[in-house]
Amino acid sequence: MSSVTGIGTLISHSPNIANGRPVIAGTQTSVRRVAVLYKQGASAEDIARRISHLSFAQVYAALAYYHANRDEIEADLIEEDAQYWELAASHNQKV
Numbered sequence: 001m002s003s004v005t006g007i008g009t010l011i012s013h014s015p016n017i018a019n020g021r022p023v024i025a026g027t028q029t030s031v032r033r034v035a036v037l038y039k040q041g042a043s044a045e046d047i048a049r050r051i052s053h054l055s056f057a058q059v060y061a062a063l064a065y066y067h068a069n070r071d072e073i074e075a076d077l078i079e080e081d082a083q084y085w086e087l088a089a090s091h092n093q094k095v
Contacts, residue, residue, distance in 0.1 A: 010061035021076065022065055024058045032080075034062035035073050 012025040022031040029051060037047045044059045051059075066073050 005057065007061060007064070010058055011065045022069075024054060024062055027053065027058070029054060029058075029062075031062045031065050032073050032076055034059060035066040036077070038063060038066065 010025050011022050011031065013020055013022055017023055017028055018030045023029060024031070024034075034047055034051070034054075037050065038044075042050065044056060044063060048054055048056050048059045054062075
């Protein structure tokens with residue numbers, strides 16, 4: 001008999017991993033990493049090939065989390081992008 005995995009067990013949050021961002025349980029791979037690849041046009045199968053330590057179930061769980069919590073993930077990506085450009089601008093001023 002095969003064991004059943006509850007979908008809720010595939011995504012976790014921990015303040016010690018990825019600054020508390022949602023990650024795929026048992027890994028340090030963030031949901032947003034999967035979401036970025038997906039937004040770039042990668043399919044779930046492509047993502048599983050690129051991040052080879054993830055199973056299809058883990059990738060699909062991350063995508064389900066992203067779609068169910070799109071505002072949270074998108075806000076995080078926007079904040080990260082703004083921090084990147086702020087750092088880049090400060091670096092360019094020093095040069």
